[in-house]
Amino acid sequence: MAAKSYPYIPNSVAEVQEEMLRFIGVGSIEDLIADIPEEVRMKEPMELPEPFEDEAGIYRHVSGIMNKNSTAEELRCFLGAGCYNRYVPAVVDEVINRSEFLTAYAGEPYEDHGRFHALFEYQSMMAELLDFDVCNVPNYDGSQACGTALRMATRITKRKEVLIPRNLNPDVLKVVETYLQPDVKITYVNYNDKTGRICLDSLKACLTDKAAAVLVMNPNFFGIIEDKAQEIADMAHKAGALMVAYVEPSTLGVLTPPSRYGADIACGDIQPLGIHMNYGGGVAGFVATSEKPEIIEEYPSRLFGIAPTSEGEWGFGDVLWERTSFANRDSAKEFVGTHSALWGIAAGVYLASMGPQGMKELGEAILQRQVCLKKVLSKIKGVKLDRFSGTSFEEIVVDFSGTGKTVKEINEKLLEKGILGGFDLGKCFPGLEGCSLLCVTEQTTAEDIKAIADALSEIIG
Amino acid sequence: MNGLTRMKKFHQARWNEPIIYELSEPGQRGVLVPGPCCECASKEEILGTLPEHMVRKDLANLPEIAQLQLVRHYNHLSQENLGVDGNIDIGQGTCTMKYSPKVHERLAGSPKMLHMHPLQPANTAQGVLEIMYKTGELFKAISGLDVFSVQPGGGSHGVLALASVVRAYWRDKGEEEKRDEIITTLFSHPADAAVPIVKGYKVTIIQPDSEGYPDIEAFKAALSDRTAAIFFTNPEDTGIFNVRIKEFTKLAHEKGVLCCYDQANANGLLGITRTAEADFDMSFFNLHKTFSAPHGCGGPATGMVAARKELRPYMPVPLVEYCPEKGYYLDFDLPKSCGKIKSFWGVIPVVLKAYSWIMTLGADGLREVSRVAILNNNYCMKKILAIKGASMSFPNHPSRIEQVRYSWEKLKKDTGFGTADVQRCIADFGTHYWSSHEPFVIPEPFTIEPSESYSKKDIDDYCAVLEEISRMCYEEPEAVEHAPSNSTVHHIDHDYFDDPAKYSITWRSYNRKYKGYFEPK
Numbered sequence: 001m002a003a004k005s006y007p008y009i010p011n012s013v014a015e016v017q018e019e020m021l022r023f024i025g026v027g028s029i030e031d032l033i034a035d036i037p038e039e040v041r042m043k044e045p046m047e048l049p050e051p052f053e054d055e056a057g058i059y060r061h062v063s064g065i066m067n068k069n070s071t072a073e074e075l076r077c078f079l080g081a082g083c084y085n086r087y088v089p090a091v092v093d094e095v096i097n098r099s100e101f102l103t104a105y106a107g108e109p110y111e112d113h114g115r116f117h118a119l120f121e122y123q124s125m126m127a128e129l130l131d132f133d134v135c136n137v138p139n140y141d142g143s144q145a146c147g148t149a150l151r152m153a154t155r156i157t158k159r160k161e162v163l164i165p166r167n168l169n170p171d172v173l174k175v176v177e178t179y180l181q182p183d184v185k186i187t188y189v190n191y192n193d194k195t196g197r198i199c200l201d202s203l204k205a206c207l208t209d210k211a212a213a214v215l216v217m218n219p220n221f222f223g224i225i226e227d228k229a230q231e232i233a234d235m236a237h238k239a240g241a242l243m244v245a246y247v248e249p250s251t252l253g254v255l256t257p258p259s260r261y262g263a264d265i266a267c268g269d270i271q272p273l274g275i276h277m278n279y280g281g282g283v284a285g286f287v288a289t290s291e292k293p294e295i296i297e298e299y300p301s302r303l304f305g306i307a308p309t310s311e312g313e314w315g316f317g318d319v320l321w322e323r324t325s326f327a328n329r330d331s332a333k334e335f336v337g338t339h340s341a342l343w344g345i346a347a348g349v350y351l352a353s354m355g356p357q358g359m360k361e362l363g364e365a366i367l368q369r370q371v372c373l374k375k376v377l378s379k380i381k382g383v384k385l386d387r388f389s390g391t392s393f394e395e396i397v398v399d400f401s402g403t404g405k406t407v408k409e410i411n412e413k414l415l416e417k418g419i420l421g422g423f424d425l426g427k428c429f430p431g432l433e434g435c436s437l438l439c440v441t442e443q444t445t446a447e448d449i450k451a452i453a454d455a456l457s458e459i460i461g
Numbered sequence: 462m463n464g465l466t467r468m469k470k471f472h473q474a475r476w477n478e479p480i481i482y483e484l485s486e487p488g489q490r491g492v493l494v495p496g497p498c499c500e501c502a503s504k505e506e507i508l509g510t511l512p513e514h515m516v517r518k519d520l521a522n523l524p525e526i527a528q529l530q531l532v533r534h535y536n537h538l539s540q541e542n543l544g545v546d547g548n549i550d551i552g553q554g555t556c557t558m559k560y561s562p563k564v565h566e567r568l569a570g571s572p573k574m575l576h577m578h579p580l581q582p583a584n585t586a587q588g589v590l591e592i593m594y595k596t597g598e599l600f601k602a603i604s605g606l607d608v609f610s611v612q613p614g615g616g617s618h619g620v621l622a623l624a625s626v627v628r629a630y631w632r633d634k635g636e637e638e639k640r641d642e643i644i645t646t647l648f649s650h651p652a653d654a655a656v657p658i659v660k661g662y663k664v665t666i667i668q669p670d671s672e673g674y675p676d677i678e679a680f681k682a683a684l685s686d687r688t689a690a691i692f693f694t695n696p697e698d699t700g701i702f703n704v705r706i707k708e709f710t711k712l713a714h715e716k717g718v719l720c721c722y723d724q725a726n727a728n729g730l731l732g733i734t735r736t737a738e739a740d741f742d743m744s745f746f747n748l749h750k751t752f753s754a755p756h757g758c759g760g761p762a763t764g765m766v767a768a769r770k771e772l773r774p775y776m777p778v779p780l781v782e783y784c785p786e787k788g789y790y791l792d793f794d795l796p797k798s799c800g801k802i803k804s805f806w807g808v809i810p811v812v813l814k815a816y817s818w819i820m821t822l823g824a825d826g827l828r829e830v831s832r833v834a835i836l837n838n839n840y841c842m843k844k845i846l847a848i849k850g851a852s853m854s855f856p857n858h859p860s861r862i863e864q865v866r867y868s869w870e871k872l873k874k875d876t877g878f879g880t881a882d883v884q885r886c887i888a889d890f891g892t893h894y895w896s897s898h899e900p901f902v903i904p905e906p907f908t909i910e911p912s913e914s915y916s917k918k919d920i921d922d923y924c925a926v927l928e929e930i931s932r933m934c935y936e937e938p939e940a941v942e943h944a945p946s947n948s949t950v951h952h953i954d955h956d957y958f959d960d961p962a963k964y965s966i967t968w969r970s971y972n973r974k975y976k977g978y979f980e981p982k
Contacts, residue, residue, distance in 0.1 A: 131521075
């Protein structure tokens, strides 16, 4: 019998337990689990630290640990590489922290009408941003979305090979490799060493009638716009393959949406649309396509649809439930489960609060800072910005190889001055040793840019 | 007013909320965006850097709405949602709906979590790495296993990680081609079958025997030197603890097979029996279920993977490690790893909430969680079995662990109403009820899991609602047919979800197919 009271366990009170046991007709809780055999029982209690039973104590303990972090808000952040230090409007946090959303799970379209409605709107707004007709309820992250988009392509084309460019985000690539193993073959397409874009000759050499999909990341991992995307799509289509575009959705107020350069499937991560970075936990994936039934049939994800009710209201529910692994465990299209619905609601609130004009201005604000950063850094002796000739959007490749210092050394010195330097490209890309990927967001200020320029001048000497 | 009387008078918010596009008015703005950071270049110059054909010429068709109107819209939608905080959420069996302490939200909502970039140097991320590492240390005691990854983003993703580790293990042993089969059970979670198929495995599903246990003879027949692994949930979705679990793992190990324990249903086992005692090699735990992180309408979540130290080389990269010189750090040096499962390192706010929960309760508290979950469940079971038309699967077992799969088979036979009808009705009482995972091998199934968060009175009230719905089915069939009548919306026409000519997954598609209110164009 519990000797103490637990705020989260109302029936830990001894008298209540006795009353319930009497009703059941047994003498103790132990009697209820008598069938768990001795051989699988724990012989000793779990060896856990002494708990912080009161709320003030646990708050002090955990925040004490977390205070050891230095955040991107406290430092000047020039890190991107798939996770972006965007401003998250307060309305987004307000909505997703409402406990009706936060603590709900899988309620029905009646008592949990709200989440169906909000996620239908999310799908609708994402479709407009991407200029497609269909978007899914979010999956785990952009990496899984990419893996799913490629697997969808294999099912649609009934082919088993996908072409992946080497200028894809290496973190995404690692997850996609795991996700596609063992039955989907990956062929890697080189990037052009001068432009940083996909090498069309390499693509041509790899592309056969075995290919289900050609993947394009746009802007690619080097931050460079794949401006030959339409040609790539045409080549893919000619070979009977689909073109899959991995896009950063917050660029699409300014950049052409993927459907307009021939993409059949768009995928990516919605973190830049109003989701806090959370040490990489604030990620969620999207897949978007046209409305062809043969394509929709291949989504593994939940797809919420709109329907009439008997009283003329907007009702919602699951479209083509039978596709999913919930309905069909051993013949499903991949699988579905608890993914990232709350982040989908967040991105919906973000897109609605930004509106058409806001998304355009966001893109312009980012582009302006990138141009500004490049201008300022170009004045520093030894720093080269022409490693790749392709056009940048929110991230730039900065080549320190002529400075005699490694990116690691430079980043350590920058950190001493309160600056989070860029992603060390040499770690993942042979031939790019000494190159750093620097990122701006709309939160980057002129002071930040001046600070990193001053710091680099001093470090490089 | 007693609970049932009160709940009968319930009416959920019904706002007839428009689709957000219907609220749009030209020129309205919800938030403004910073302008240029300096005057170093004109807008034309900036846009001029882009290739002409890659510049979007139109504005994305997003709604235009001012901030109050936006907040009001979403507040209305949230009011048309219940959540654990709004109802007695015991009707979603297998999902362990429990209270998520508010102090965890305060901690996870701190700037020290929100504004951490995943690629920051480890020396700036010692706090968050320490939480990840120490959560693993706590799970040494909880699971009896040795190495941990918080990377997977949910239970199914945990299964994906396990299946990927299995494949990496057999690759290393040179038997990847030969070992191409996985065995699971019918009352394991559907993901235990669906996910290994994605990883290229043939899956055999063991049917239950007459007592509801996985049929051990069928299991023996399925096991062979082609078996790569077994994926067992225990207790199964019926709430029955597989008492012969060690026989299964023994048989599997004799064939060299890896044993994977789906511990998504672990809420009744804490401090009582563990993965290690049942002789499993790996398992996963849902931090958003047993360990209190909220479900967020379906994620973000964490399916934490635990494994014996012998399997460390095959675990997802990176693992969090500690040494006095470096402090906490991410270890990528696992050349035989199964690879990465998720972008970056996992859903760290969920990990922080689970850590906080375990550190609040300690060993005694966790054991009390399970004891009360078992007590609540068996109390609830006795009440439900007294309801006309209700029965349970495999009634020979005297007690269950943390949940029960019931049946309305008799209700259906007597009244024509089954589990889907009960589901519609219950929305009128301000609560929620799920049926069960498919296929419905138990006729007209429902699965109730009254976790430790619920009081005796909560359970009494919920059972009184079920009893009232049963009465309605027998005595007021018309009311049942028209339900729900006090919910957010009325009866939804399901013809609009399967026909390509009728379904619309976006507002854009709706407007192409229909005008007004579902008038075909």
